[in-house]
Amino acid sequence: MSKKAIRFINISNTSIIYSFHTINISGVYGVNSLYLKRKFFLFIPNFSNLLIRPLDFNYNSLWGTYFSCISNMCIGVTIMFKDTLIVDGVGYSFNINLDTLLVDIGFSNKVSFTIPNGLYCSISSDHTKLFLKSTNNIILGDFCYTLKNLRKYNPYKKIGIRSLDEFKPIKIRSKK
Incomplete structure (x- = not known):
């Protein structure tokens, strides 16, 4: 389990579309997309935070990696x-x-x-x-x-x- 991935990802000033294991994040400076190879669950408790969790215990090894990729994508489309x-x-x-x-x-x-x-x-x-x-x-x-x-x-x-x-x-x- 990743200690870093337990936290929320700030998604204010972005819009997220998640379909068929592909996440598209768009913001002020453009659009970034990422294909999630494993089964993960994205949960948005409010409109400014995102939470990512694996659906199966076997995918915990990629949890922190996907967390870092998604948070970097959110930062990139908002402030470059x-x-x-x-x-x-x-x-x-x-x-x-x-x-x-x-x-x-x-x-x-x-x-x-x-x-x-x-x-x-x-x-x-x-x-x-x-x-x-x-x-x-x-x-x-x-x-x-x-x-x-x-x-x-x-x-x-x-x-x-x-x-x-x-x-x-x-x-x-x-x-x-």
Whole structure:
């Protein structure tokens, strides 16, 4: 049994449609949907809370996972998930060309990525910051993870791709 899933999910400012094991949550910024592979019961005691329970004891292992997915979907359609990536280094930059993100990080050619559906990108005027917004936390996290692994941040040389809220200590070389 999940300790987290016992709590209520706040569903104010959203509308929920549940049919044939598919839950559709719509809000101000869009619609998210999730297919529940196991048998779960959704209960709405009032119009601002949602409670999820498994119908069978064998499905308790997925209870917390579905709780987290549904609560992230509710948060995403109401306030959107945001992340900011910073590229540090001489000549390193981000560029957006239609639905393609071009990353110049010191390789012989620019690396291009197709921006997934539901992910909104914008760049700063100096092309060193990439602002990402999405209603789906999983798509946003996967895209950021892929970009950060292109050139991991090196605190000694102070180059690479890092997140804005990520704390990387600045290390100083010891001189002898």
